[in-house]
Amino acid sequence: MTRKQKRLAVIAGGMSFILVAVLLVMFAFSQSVAYFFMPGDLAKADIKPGTRIRLGGLVAEGSVKRGQGSTVSFTVTDGKSTVPVSYTGILPDLFREGQGVVTEGAFDAGHSFVADSVLAKHDENYMPKEVADRLKKEGVWEDGKNNTGATK
Numbered sequence: 001m002t003r004k005q006k007r008l009a010v011i012a013g014g015m016s017f018i019l020v021a022v023l024l025v026m027f028a029f030s031q032s033v034a035y036f037f038m039p040g041d042l043a044k045a046d047i048k049p050g051t052r053i054r055l056g057g058l059v060a061e062g063s064v065k066r067g068q069g070s071t072v073s074f075t076v077t078d079g080k081s082t083v084p085v086s087y088t089g090i091l092p093d094l095f096r097e098g099q100g101v102v103t104e105g106a107f108d109a110g111h112s113f114v115a116d117s118v119l120a121k122h123d124e125n126y127m128p129k130e131v132a133d134r135l136k137k138e139g140v141w142e143d144g145k146n147n148t149g150a151t152k
Contacts, residue, residue, distance in 0.1 A: 036102075038134050039081035049109050055083060056102040056131040064097055076101060076113075078138055085113045092120040100131045 001009075036054040037045060047053060055076055063075035071088045074097075085103055095101065095118060105115035 036130050038078040038131075038138070039076055039083045040078050040138065042083060043081065047107060049107050049111070052104065052106050054102055054104045054130075055085065055113060055115075056100070056134065057083075058131075058135070059095070059097050059099055059101050061097045076103065078135060080138065083113055085115050087115040087118055089116075089118075091118055095120040100135075102131060 036056060037047075039055070039057055042055075057076040057078045060075040060077045060082060063073075065073045067073065069088070070090060071086065072091060073084060073086045075082045075084050077083075085105075087103070087105075099120060102119045103113070103115035104117045104119075105113060108114050
């Protein structure tokens with residue numbers, strides 16, 4: 001092999017290595033993507049059971065029901081539509097009715113949303129940005145208050 005051929009072989013090997021690394025990173029990111037939906041969006045979306053999504057909105061008043069052990073069921077609303085959610089685990093300390101929440105999970109075969117993580121606001125001045133933007137767009141959330149009785 002000539003010096004030029006060796007140089008080309010090293011360059012081709014390096015480019016192949018970089019290409020494989022980029023493809024692996026892209027594959028990993030595609031597996032962890034969870035799209036954000038509000039309850040009103042779900043009627044328009046075709047979401048197959050088992051597809052991971054983030055569901056955000058407000059916890060509906062009077063909807064939190066504690067089951068056996070650490071199982072909790074509640075309803076997420078955007079003022080127009082509601083989605084029942086089931087969660088097994090420890091809820092954040094600031095989780096309560098009328099407050100903003102983002103849940104991550106999937107619909108099961110029976111079209112029930114089963115959350116594996118629940119994120120709640122962390123202080124009196126915080127609403128998850130995705131939820132606040134969508135609620136403002138829908139006209140449910142106004143600066144400083146919302147129409148369901150919770151304060152910002």
